[in-house]
Amino acid sequence: MTKQRPLRQNPVSLATVASAAGVSMATVSRIVNGETRRASAETVERVQKVVAALGYRPNHIGRTLRRRESRIVAMLSPNLDNPAMAAIADSVETALRSAGYVMILCDTHDRADLQDEYLHAMRSQVVQGYVVVNAVRSEGLSEAVSRGDPVVFVGRRNPDGGGSFVGIDNRGAGADAADHLWARGIRDLALIHPSQGSSATRDRVEGFVTRLTELGCPRPSIRSAAAPGLRHLEAGYAAVRALVEGEAGRQDWPAGLFCPSDLMAYGAYRFAQENGIRIPQDCRFVGVDDNALNAWIAPWLTSVHIPYVAFGEKVVDQLKNLWAGEGPSEDLLPHELIVRQA
Amino acid sequence: MTKQRPLRQNPVSLATVASAAGVSMATVSRIVNGETRRASAETVERVQKVVAALGYRPNHIGRTLRRRESRIVAMLSPNLDNPAMAAIADSVETALRSAGYVMILCDTHDRADLQDEYLHAMRSQVVQGYVVVNAVRSEGLSEAVSRGDPVVFVGRRNPDGGGSFVGIDNRGAGADAADHLWARGIRDLALIHPSQGSSATRDRVEGFVTRLTELGCPRPSIRSAAAPGLRHLEAGYAAVRALVEGEAGRQDWPAGLFCPSDLMAYGAYRFAQENGIRIPQDCRFVGVDDNALNAWIAPWLTSVHIPYVAFGEKVVDQLKNLWAGEGPSEDLLPHELIVRQA
DNA sequence: CATGTTTTGGCAAACGTTTGCCTAAACCGT
DNA sequence: ACGGTTTAGGCAAACGTTTGCCAAAACATG
Numbered sequence: 247m248t249k250q251r252p253l254r255q256n257p258v259s260l261a262t263v264a265s266a267a268g269v270s271m272a273t274v275s276r277i278v279n280g281e282t283r284r285a286s287a288e289t290v291e292r293v294q295k296v297v298a299a300l301g302y303r304p305n306h307i308g309r310t311l312r313r314r315e316s317r318i319v320a321m322l323s324p325n326l327d328n329p330a331m332a333a334i335a336d337s338v339e340t341a342l343r344s345a346g347y348v349m350i351l352c353d354t355h356d357r358a359d360l361q362d363e364y365l366h367a368m369r370s371q372v373v374q375g376y377v378v379v380n381a382v383r384s385e386g387l388s389e390a391v392s393r394g395d396p397v398v399f400v401g402r403r404n405p406d407g408g409g410s411f412v413g414i415d416n417r418g419a420g421a422d423a424a425d426h427l428w429a430r431g432i433r434d435l436a437l438i439h440p441s442q443g444s445s446a447t448r449d450r451v452e453g454f455v456t457r458l459t460e461l462g463c464p465r466p467s468i469r470s471a472a473a474p475g476l477r478h479l480e481a482g483y484a485a486v487r488a489l490v491e492g493e494a495g496r497q498d499w500p501a502g503l504f505c506p507s508d509l510m511a512y513g514a515y516r517f518a519q520e521n522g523i524r525i526p527q528d529c530r531f532v533g534v535d536d537n538a539l540n541a542w543i544a545p546w547l548t549s550v551h552i553p554y555v556a557f558g559e560k561v562v563d564q565l566k567n568l569w570a571g572e573g574p575s576e577d578l579l580p581h582e583l584i585v586r587q588a
Numbered sequence: 589m590t591k592q593r594p595l596r597q598n599p600v601s602l603a604t605v606a607s608a609a610g611v612s613m614a615t616v617s618r619i620v621n622g623e624t625r626r627a628s629a630e631t632v633e634r635v636q637k638v639v640a641a642l643g644y645r646p647n648h649i650g651r652t653l654r655r656r657e658s659r660i661v662a663m664l665s666p667n668l669d670n671p672a673m674a675a676i677a678d679s680v681e682t683a684l685r686s687a688g689y690v691m692i693l694c695d696t697h698d699r700a701d702l703q704d705e706y707l708h709a710m711r712s713q714v715v716q717g718y719v720v721v722n723a724v725r726s727e728g729l730s731e732a733v734s735r736g737d738p739v740v741f742v743g744r745r746n747p748d749g750g751g752s753f754v755g756i757d758n759r760g761a762g763a764d765a766a767d768h769l770w771a772r773g774i775r776d777l778a779l780i781h782p783s784q785g786s787s788a789t790r791d792r793v794e795g796f797v798t799r800l801t802e803l804g805c806p807r808p809s810i811r812s813a814a815a816p817g818l819r820h821l822e823a824g825y826a827a828v829r830a831l832v833e834g835e836a837g838r839q840d841w842p843a844g845l846f847c848p849s850d851l852m853a854y855g856a857y858r859f860a861q862e863n864g865i866r867i868p869q870d871c872r873f874v875g876v877d878d879n880a881l882n883a884w885i886a887p888w889l890t891s892v893h894i895p896y897v898a899f900g901e902k903v904v905d906q907l908k909n910l911w912a913g914e915g916p917s918e919d920l921l922p923h924e925l926i927v928r929q930a
Numbered sequence: 931c932a933t934g935t936t937t938t939g940g941c942a943a944a945c946g947t948t949t950g951c952c953t954a955a956a957c958c959g960t
Numbered sequence: 961a962c963g964g965t966t967t968a969g970g971c972a973a974a975c976g977t978t979t980g981c982c983a984a985a986a987c988a989t990g
Contacts, residue, residue: 276939283937
């Protein structure tokens, strides 16, 4: 590989400004940082003029090294191609930037080793905190938490327990789905789920099943499929196929199907279409996430809306709490079942 | 706001290792960086043992300050909630990380002022390069380019002209859409587009219209709608509504509709559904992007596939070229029209 | 005028690395 | 034994900030 030339730096530093203004670096530094009462009004004005004239901008690296704090927060997320993850990233980025931080986005591909690698790399960057979406258990994560590094868990709780958390009541979401189908008089139910489900997915399934039991509904058929990575689409397709075709399957379509994520529902939908099953007339689908596109191209999908847009603000609140030395806390945001096609 | 406590740093630095191993910092530094022939075999081994035992990890801030180069690349993207943008971010992130870089993701919300702010902030972070997706013209951008900072434009070319570029042949994509509809014998055509379109969108429209003219096809009806931000969904809905309902509209549905983005097609689809128009039987839609979800829940949409997954690698190649001091170049990736529902 | 207090601002030491240069010692060939 | 080269490794100066401490001057108070 070719040798990398260093990027041309901003040639104007504190020293440049200082000598141009005829004061010391210390004075310039203080004025740049708004410490105006450590200098006379004229000095302040003169320095500010020089700063503007030379276009001086403080070098964050130098500042970070000295202050031992950056304005960077690292966000670790599995696969960005999942729309729900993108929505979270979007929201967190917006909230961080309006709080004056920038976000480094790391795609862990749901792998523990990559998660650890990024945690280490980010620590070397002296980031101020970590936002970990759907964390997996890993050594580095445990270390970071026990070291007291500010980390906020999103979507999935800390696998080791404890810690700050922003998410929804997944069991409640599952229960709402059950209530909805029950209220529609649908009794022949099924559910599919990824076999390596996260705790979030498991909770949704559990909430669904538990609620059905409470209602006295016949136990639903259950089918899972491997979801390598987060390929919920393929998993949904495979699972529903196994459900209605498999040797141990039911050989017919249920009247209602619960999918713990919209992506799985999309996968199931494709299989239904291929087999002439009409959705929602023949089989009513309920998903979770309420993907933004549903309203436009998938109104047949009833889904539990998750207020991802509100996640960012909560995450930043939690980070601020941690920075202030307060203990971790949990934020459960309200979910709501959305029905589009009656 | 509460005072922010500095994050606890890694307490083991070069100095720690050096004194523990009984050598100088210089030696440790060299060994850590693989400069093994500047020390005897025993020394190397001893130092490596100490490094492992103490869990030493070089502080990137110190390194960056000294070397004047980081391993960070900034990616500026308008709204991450657009699936196409998310796909690009995903791809670039993956390619960067396998090249040993980390990516800072900045959401510019398509605003010139935010773009400039991020460009400045990233410069202060001593990033090694910029990847700007769908750049808007801005002062800071022009400065960065003319300063010689490595910047790769993605999707939309440098508004000032010149510079490295990764994208597709948008005119060709539009032409392919025209060819497809023409070959199907469809002559009554229409197209919608966002009124504040990017150059990419404009090129697609232009390619479509030009090709139709070449084919001798009657001129298509054209309708645009404002797309505040990148809300192509709403814009598609509004534009197609104006197309078939507006006082100056055509009062009926065309047989074929070209949308320069899948999102616009989704918007149009919703309006069609609300009006009992069957897609693709009554009106054939052609979009651009080939959103990953199309195969699953929108097979009615014929779309020009853009190989976003391949963008990342190309972007990194371009960056490496720039770092090597070579001039800027362009990468046009192949697009392909995908028909799912005959 | 003496004394105390505020204002204004400079000095210099960090923060954690990297690297040009220097110096011994070891080695080599004659 | 001697000059020359290689080897092994240390010194210290950067990189750009921030900030504790000090000091002179200005000001206030008696």
